[in-house]
Amino acid sequence: MLLSYTEENYLKALLKITFDSGVEKVGTNELASALDVKPATANDMLKKLKEKMLVDYKKYGKINLTSEGKKIAIEIIRKHRLWETFLYQKLEFSWDEVHEVAEQLEHIQSQKLVDKLDKFLAYPEFDPHGDPIPNSKGEIKIHYKKTLSEMTPGNTCKMVAVKDNSSPFLQYVVKVGLGINNEINIISIQEYDLMMVIEVNGQQSTVSQKFAENIYVVNK
Amino acid sequence: MLLSYTEENYLKALLKITFDSGVEKVGTNELASALDVKPATANDMLKKLKEKMLVDYKKYGKINLTSEGKKIAIEIIRKHRLWETFLYQKLEFSWDEVHEVAEQLEHIQSQKLVDKLDKFLAYPEFDPHGDPIPNSKGEIKIHYKKTLSEMTPGNTCKMVAVKDNSSPFLQYVVKVGLGINNEINIISIQEYDLMMVIEVNGQQSTVSQKFAENIYVVNK
DNA sequence: ATACAAAGTTAGGTTAATCTAACAATATTT
DNA sequence: AAATATTGTTAGATTAACCTAACTTTGTAT
Ligand SMILES: [Mn+2]
Ligand SMILES: [Mn+2]
Ligand SMILES: [Mn+2]
Ligand SMILES: [Mn+2]
Numbered sequence: 001m002l003l004s005y006t007e008e009n010y011l012k013a014l015l016k017i018t019f020d021s022g023v024e025k026v027g028t029n030e031l032a033s034a035l036d037v038k039p040a041t042a043n044d045m046l047k048k049l050k051e052k053m054l055v056d057y058k059k060y061g062k063i064n065l066t067s068e069g070k071k072i073a074i075e076i077i078r079k080h081r082l083w084e085t086f087l088y089q090k091l092e093f094s095w096d097e098v099h100e101v102a103e104q105l106e107h108i109q110s111q112k113l114v115d116k117l118d119k120f121l122a123y124p125e126f127d128p129h130g131d132p133i134p135n136s137k138g139e140i141k142i143h144y145k146k147t148l149s150e151m152t153p154g155n156t157c158k159m160v161a162v163k164d165n166s167s168p169f170l171q172y173v174v175k176v177g178l179g180i181n182n183e184i185n186i187i188s189i190q191e192y193d194l195m196m197v198i199e200v201n202g203q204q205s206t207v208s209q210k211f212a213e214n215i216y217v218v219n220k
Numbered sequence: 221m222l223l224s225y226t227e228e229n230y231l232k233a234l235l236k237i238t239f240d241s242g243v244e245k246v247g248t249n250e251l252a253s254a255l256d257v258k259p260a261t262a263n264d265m266l267k268k269l270k271e272k273m274l275v276d277y278k279k280y281g282k283i284n285l286t287s288e289g290k291k292i293a294i295e296i297i298r299k300h301r302l303w304e305t306f307l308y309q310k311l312e313f314s315w316d317e318v319h320e321v322a323e324q325l326e327h328i329q330s331q332k333l334v335d336k337l338d339k340f341l342a343y344p345e346f347d348p349h350g351d352p353i354p355n356s357k358g359e360i361k362i363h364y365k366k367t368l369s370e371m372t373p374g375n376t377c378k379m380v381a382v383k384d385n386s387s388p389f390l391q392y393v394v395k396v397g398l399g400i401n402n403e404i405n406i407i408s409i410q411e412y413d414l415m416m417v418i419e420v421n422g423q424q425s426t427v428s429q430k431f432a433e434n435i436y437v438v439n440k
Numbered sequence: 441a442t443a444c445a446a447a448g449t450t451a452g453g454t455t456a457a458t459c460t461a462a463c464a465a466t467a468t469t470t
Numbered sequence: 471a472a473a474t475a476t477t478g479t480t481a482g483a484t485t486a487a488c489c490t491a492a493c494t495t496t497g498t499a500t
Contacts, residue, residue, distance in 0.1 A: 004456075004457090006456080006457065006458095027477070027478080028477070028478055028479085029476085029477060029478075037457085037458070037459090038458080038459065038460080039477080039478065039479085040458085040459075040460080040461095040478090040479075040480080040481095041457070041458055041459070042478095043478070043479060043480085044456095044457075044458085045456095045457080048456090059465090059478080059479075060464090060465055060466070060477085060478060060479080087333070087336075090340060091333070091336040091337065091340055092336060093332070093336065097332070100330075101328070101330045101332075101333055104328045104329065104330070105325075105328060108321070108324045108325060109324065110320075110321045110324070112313070112317070112321075113307070113311070113321055116307075116311040116312060116313065117311065120310060120311055224486075224487090226486080226487065226488095247447070247448080248447070248448055248449085249446085249447060249448075250447095257487085257488070257489090258488080258489065258490080259447080259448065259449085260448090260449075260450080260451095260488085260489075260490080260491095261487070261488055261489070262448095263448070263449060263450085264486090264487075264488085265486095265487080268486090279448080279449075279495090280447085280448060280449080280494090280495055280496070441500100442499100442500090443498100443499085443500080444497100444498085444499080444500095445496100445497080445498075445499095446495100446496080446497075446498090447494100447495080447496070447497085448493100448494080448495070448496090449492100449493075449494070449495085450491100450492085450493070450494090451490105451491090451492080451493095452489100452490090452491090452492105453488100453489075453490085453491105454487100454488080454489075454490105455486100455487090455488085455489105456485100456486090456487095457484100457485090457486095458483100458484080458485080458486105459482100459483075459484075459485100460481105460482090460483085460484105461480100461481090461482090461483105462479100462480085462481080462482105463478100463479075463480070463481095464477100464478080464479070464480090465476100465477080465478075465479090466475100466476080466477070466478090467474100467475080467476070467477085468473100468474080468475070468476085469472100469473080469474075469475085470471100470472090470473080470474090
């Protein structure tokens with residue numbers, strides 16, 4: 001099926017929302033705000049996507065991707081993450097620069113290009129932000145993740161991904177001395193405001209709860 | 221200046237026409253047919269591009285790119301040819317497959333991407349079809365070319381580029397055993413229909429005038 | 441120098457994607 | 471259960487990029 005750039009973004013947003021919230025059902029306002037359009041606009045598009053059998057939805061009801069819609073959405077996320085990996089690994093982009101360009105590149109239509117890119121990158125499993133890259137069959141390796149904010153003093157964990165992909169956040173993470181695969185020791189947590197003192201590579205830093213909620217870790 | 225995908229294609233088409241025809245002045249119908257739209261459509265866009273000071277043109281007059289318009293058009297051609305080179309050299313695309321994908325990739329907006337790609341490819345001077353790649357300053361190495369059809373029996377020349385970039389033609393070129401940098405001996409030319417017998421790598425082939433007109437060569 | 445042909449323009453219409461403003465349905469609170 | 475707030479829908483308008491059909495200008499040939 002040939003979809004427009006815009007239609008693709010709606011499908012991707014729907015999948016992203018369910019990934020992030022864990023809930024299958026999505027609302028019109030939620031979708032609209034994720035895409036930075038008005039609810040009326042999203043509503044129009046929803047009718048069109050329903051017509052194309054890519055979403056499951058009825059008036060005043062919740063929105064669901066059909067399996068076909070989901071398949072397409074995963075393919076777009078696959079392309080997005082492969083391109084991010086390419087920019088990061090081959091073209092020396094920093095991890096806070098890749099997302100914006102990948103937002104454009106993910107819409108290039110060429111199955112061959114995706115396959116060849118995947119091969120060129122030696123079939124990477126994770127993108128520069130630690131997010132899993134769906135394979136050519138659309139399978140995603142979802143490994144259970146906790147956030148740094150769930151850790152307690154004395155814990156040691158390893159950073160595996162970031163939740164917030166915005167450039168300011170990513171730059172801040174680097175400034176704190178943190179990166180994917182770094183080991184983190186939780187030194188202490190301030191009761192009052194949940195500020196956390198952590199140690200990475202022998203360097204201590206104090207981070208806010210908001211910050212800690214955006215760092216994915218696995219226990220050591 | 222932020223231009224739409226479509227506006228970029230109009231600028232590129234204008235430059236291409238002047239390159240191919242050698243003439244600076246372009247007509248509305250010519251432009252429309254190059255873009256596969258109706259003259260009325262091209263006329264609308266011309267007004268818009270004039271407003272943005274990217275083309276020089278007045279009612280019933282001929283069309284010219286302004287220097288700003290030309291600069292942008294060259295940048296798009298630079299991106300197109302860099303991407304073709306990337307696909308060909310790094311992703312193992314064949315030379316008849318690269319153009320179509322590059323038509324999409326040339327519209328990706330990121331100065332950094334272009335610069336990094338150029339560096340990654342070690343600042344290539346020519347694309348897979350032998351066309352010169354403009355450098356980061358917009359300079360193009362135009363080396364004087366003749367077509368194979370201008371050669372006479374006894375001449376030896378070297379193929380440097382192709383004029384027609386269509387997939388069927390490029391595949392045919394390969395079938396004849398021809399490629400960029402191959403040495404060609406002109407064996408004979410049929411007076412009546414200008415069919416040409418050539419020798420490449422010891423292999424003789426007979427090619428039509430139409431074919432010969434689409435192969436660029438330099439004398440040996 | 442007309443007449444005809446080719447080239448270019450205008451007017452009016454369509455579709456995709458967006459908006460605002462008004463309205464309707466559903467959910468939450470008192 | 472009624473009132474209120476939230477959420478979702480509809481109607482009508484706008485813009486970009488396209489179209490067809492009719493018209494005008496320019497170029498060519500008799
Ligand atoms: Mn991203
Ligand atoms: Mn990512
Ligand atoms: Mn090309
Ligand atoms: Mn080329």
